[in-house]
Amino acid sequence: MLYRRFGKTELNLPVLTLGGMRYTKGWDGPHDVLPDETLENAYDVASYALEVGMNHFETARDYGRSERVYGKIWPRLAAAGETKSELRQRIIFTTKIPPMPSYDHMRQAIEDSLERMDIDTIDNFDIHGINNEEKFERTFQKGGCLKAVQDAMNEGLIQHLGFSTHGPLPLILKIIESDAFESINLHYYYFFQRNWPAVQLAAEKDMGVFIISPNDKGGQLFNPSEQLVQLAQPLSPMNFNDRFCLSHPEIHTLSLGANTREQIDSHLSSIVADIQEDASPGSELKTVQQRMDQQSERLQQSGQLCTVCHDCLPCPENINIPEVLRFRNLWKGYNMQQFVTYRYNMLEAHGDWFPGQFADKCTECGDCLPRCPEKLPIPSFLFEVHNQFYKPKKKSH
Template sequence: MQYRRFGKTNLRLSVFSLGTMRYLADAETARQTIEKALALGINHIETARGYGKSEEYLGKALQAGLSVPRSQLHITTKIPPTADADTMRRYIDESLEKLHLDYLDCLGIHGLNTWEHLEMVQAGCIQAVQEAIADGRVKHVGFSTHGSLDVILAAINTDLFEFVNLHYYYFFQRHAAAIQLAASKDMGIFIISPADKGGRLYTPPQTLTDLCHPFSPLELNYRFLLSDSRITTLSVGPANPEELIEPLQVADHINELTEEEISAFQRIENQAKTALATDKCSQCFACLPCPENINIPEVLRLRNLAVAYDMTDYGKYRYGMFENAGHWFPGMKANRCTECGDCLPRCPEELNIPALLADTHERLSGKAGRRLWG
């Protein structure tokens, strides 16, 4: 396991962090998963108030005693933005109580996804967080986000935060500017869910597997991220101890990309150009805003992946979240398109966007999805 400095927090975190949204079968499975992670060199555990019994299970494991001393273990919990400081004070106290801790190494504002959330933080709850920092109950503050790039950049530019948790992967590089800005401010950078949200790469389609050979798609995505020295740590979210094994096989590989890895990425790029031809959405976002509130770039990104790499299962999984996950995954489904034509003159590729939206809905519509936890 390799370790990196988590920006201005000056914590040295393992390049993989244990995410605890999925180890929720029971307290014993949680304890076993935590101990396996520690044995493999992970020194950072992340939980959240909103993750069911996750804080409670982690607290029980800490109370019973772990193989690593508390002083060598870094613990983050996340709490959603609140409209007032008193509610945040109560939430911080409740999390500390559930975790059986005197202090948190890191507190993340969970789901800073909208302009309203950012206003809530600035106008209310950040006061309670700063009080907790002053009295030692919280050491460092950051935020996690599923928001749009403009909201993320604005939150970083408040200079209220020491780290950021965000989505950024080989197949989703929209937030590259946020990575750069956070790094310029010496913020710790934590990548959320690179295996699952990054493409469900633990169950890749054969087309993608063949393109990545001799590497696995999961391995290549991890290497894409770990080769970037600005990124501190990646979340791994096992449901049991066994699911830690495959991801952590690359935990020592944080050097620059090799020529063979670069060649694999070039094959992936060439496949997209060939398969999508003149229908490839370049993700420039010029088509927004849409009068029907369709997240056109994200819909067409999912189409890109389905057509180019047969990533249809992943596409259905994400597409099913539209209209079902609120601010965590905003936007209407593609069949809401009225063919008004507002987007057409703004597209530099001159794509027939209404036709591509209809095609995407036909390919990917299925059962509605939802977030695992609210």
């Protein structure tokens, strides 16, 4: 395993983090009932993760049974002769709690997490999902959520403070500029590079940078299109994306929501010790990246590439134009229909975690058209994506 200094936290994190959100029946309720199969699956994967050096476990209050599962299984991970406290020192836990409405709510939630995870201190704590202005305000409300976290830090219940976000880039930059956090947990990967300025600003401020879901939200790269497989040769699409992310020294660790040993194995070959070499022109990684980039260039030459610049917003119908047209890029450039179907149909169902209406709500008002530097026929592209990928939800009776 390769380890990187997680910014000013001074934690030494493995470049691959074990995400705890996909264990067998991990999301089923009731969450305080932990089936044997969930515990055995988590134990098996976590023990293997430790064996290969992935000693950073990530979870969240809102990941179903996840915190409680870790609380039950981690004490069993001790090596022969190792005490519980020696084992605890080897494991770094990150958990996340959303911005709570008051000091007392936040305090209670922190105490709940400690109890569920059977730990005395949270090594790295994130305010979970500062996705919009409302959550920003709630986080920074005087005497509220952040004060509860700071008091918990003074008492030693939390060691380091960061935040996670699925929000828009200007909001992310504003949160970083607040200087309230030591690390950031955000989306950035080959097929979504818009947040690069946030990664750079975080690095300037010596913050830890943790990448959310590079495989799943990053393109379901564990289930790639044939075209993507060919473009990524001799790497796998997943290894390409891992290495693309890690070729930036500003990025310290990637979350890997594994629920089998094989999934961990499939990422181990992504670890390249010499990132300078990986990032240099002519390297294996750069050769693949050039081939990938050429697909976008082809789209641009034919007047079809959305550069995800966001200049077209706002849309009066609250259509997330850049994201829908990014999906069109992935479809036309890389044949990623499966991923686009999965992701497009998450619109209108996940609130501020994935905002925006379905593209068929476009009224063709034309407001966005003069703002697009690429002169894209936005409404017709939107309808094209909707007609191709929208799957009406089955009504339950």
